Amino acid sequence: MTTTTGHRTFDSFDPATGAVVGTHPIHDAVEVRAAVAEAGVAATWWAGLGWAERRRRLLDYKAVITRDLARIVGVVHRETGKPKADATLEVVLAITHLDWAARNARGVLGPRRLFPGLVAANVAATLEYLPLGVVGVIGPWNYPVFTPMGSIAYALAAGNAVVFKPSELTPGVGVLLAELFAEAVPEQPVFRTITGLGETGAALAGDPGVGKIAFTGSTATAKRVMAACAANLTPLVAECGGKDALIVDADADLPAAADAALWGALSNAGQTCAGVERIYVVDAVYDEFMGELTRRAAAVRAGRDYGPITMPAQLDVIRRHIDDAVAGGRAVVGGPESVRAPFVDPVIVEDVPEDSAAVREETFGPTVTVKRVADAEEALRMTNAAAYGLAGTVFSGDVRRAMDLARRMRSGMTSINSVISFAAIPALPFGGIGASGFGRIHGADGLREFSRPKAVSRQRFALPGMNLTSFTRGQAELDRLVRVVTFLHGRRKR
Known part of the structure; x- marks a missing residue:
């Protein structure tokens, strides 16, 4: 115009x-x-x-x-x-x-x-x-x-x-x-x-x-x-952006994990760079977790609980990823019919191959894939296999184990027993690695x-016999410097 x-x-x-x-x-x-x-x-x-x-x-x-x-x-x-x-x-x-x-x-x-x-x-x-x-x-x-x-x-x-x-x-x-x-x-x-x-x-x-x-x-x-x-x-x-994962360990609070996973995946119609697009659940609690997740998802509706897809072109990506996920896995909530532009209802697909576009590429829609894993270590390996490295989540009842998983997760930020909580803490830096970018806000x-950074050095007084940055220096001054350095740094630590 x-x-x-x-x-x-x-x-x-x-x-x-x-x-x-x-x-x-x-x-x-x-x-x-x-x-x-x-x-x-x-x-x-x-x-x-x-x-x-x-x-x-x-x-x-x-x-x-x-x-x-x-x-x-x-x-x-x-x-x-x-x-x-x-x-x-x-x-x-x-x-x-x-x-x-x-x-x-x-x-x-x-x-x-x-x-x-x-x-x-x-x-x-x-x-x-x-x-x-x-x-x-x-x-x-x-x-x-x-x-x-x-x-x-x-x-x-x-x-x-x-x-x-x-x-x-x-x-x-x-x-x-x-x-x-x-x-x-x-x-x-x-x-x-x-x-x-x-x-x-x-x-x-x-x-x-x-x-x-x-x-x-x-x-x-x-x-x-x-x-x-x-x-x-x-x-x-x-x-x-990211392709962030949520890990559910065997001792996690499953209702809390399902509630957080659903919010991370569906809030803002899934249009959250640090949201949840992949979930890895330890085999021992997989069925119970999926029951919690699907029950809660059944009560969520696009147009009521979250809004439309803001960028129309993203609908094509969402459709392609849903089709790709369903072709390789099993839809447990929603499916291709969930896309009713400009809205997309919740979509949860399990057992999607890890090399599929739905797992590897950022979807930016209210969809999530769920995978059964033997243990949290397998979940971490799959989490870290993505090109993106923005954020992630760990749900575990063992704080020490959760902290260890969080530290080893290939991401700029990790939440434990909550989702995206780091964004609400101004003192914490926000940013990623890999395809998620670089630098921090x-x-x-x-x-x-x-x-x-501006560095300033100001000589306060001259050191007698130690004018090392001058053409007038002599061998005695260099010998004195070597003795000082040897005293300070020449002993090996045992």
Whole structure:
């Protein structure tokens, strides 16, 4: 669509009804460059405010979001189709992360003295973390507040300005978040939103004025974003989805495990990167667990307990994976008939071959595969065989064993006897390995992700007879150095 002013626009839709929710401009490369340039000026001002003033203003922003929580929830509901209760939970979690980032930035990133070692005893060593300048955030549609705010809040707290490109499916959420920030910080465009399609995101990733890109989306899109960043050696933090597994050990609380597995698999219509797409159950409790799982799943309905598939094209992937799973396994809840666009009812398939697309590829729908295993070690091997490595879950009555399984699970995050609980803890970093991406948001690691370490060494006094970085040094000084090093490091530990 083109307006009378010649500006191209696009519409966002309610995925449940197809109704137009809003119309937004498609910002081109020239407009993106102007936005980044303005953000660069704002970044200097924002960094110059200092820790205390940024903290105060970010807490003001938190208060504004909290005041307008219902308004934000309404936009999320209309653009994603998710129930308002789920949208409310998402916004509340974003508020807690914003609060943590604002209150902890100085303690994590501020200057601190380090021990210089005996060889450099005359030198004071200081480490601090400085802002990058402008951070570009490219956000997803499945959690359009919580996920991008995991980058936006921490980048702002670290002293950066932010240019945010939300998904073309949820642009209204991104526009509203920036408008509310301007109420708390009206002086400069420290946080601004640009809207558009893939070309807008590519322009942001390829802009030389951007100090870092935070991207959330598919692995395939992440590779394209990474290629755009490469032109300017712009660093990237990428969260690219997962194929996360839940392990049920022989001594697990089975009703709790089934309840958590169902929520992890079906909430938000299964459109959760850190949700549950695979379940491995120890043989001794398999039948009892499946009874619990199928009984609970029978009471869950799409359109009532969770919303539609937000991205229409994902329906084709979901159909293909259901067909693939049923061809190799046995559907115990739902099946191909569960796809009734734009909704998909719960689908549970057991005994699906491990080399099938339904087990190996991210489905991003309300489906889950269940596999009987001999023991938890076999479950762990199957869990770790995936290319993805975002998150996972262990249910076990033995805390020590559960911790051991969690540590050895090839993932960035693991929940024990709960599902996705790490996302609600601001102090914990969020991110994956392998095809799930790299880098971290949230927590102290998330604050450092959006800053650069600055090391400063200051000579406090000269060491007599030990001027080693001078052409005037003699053999005696080198001999003295070797004696010191030998004393400190020359003895083997027994």
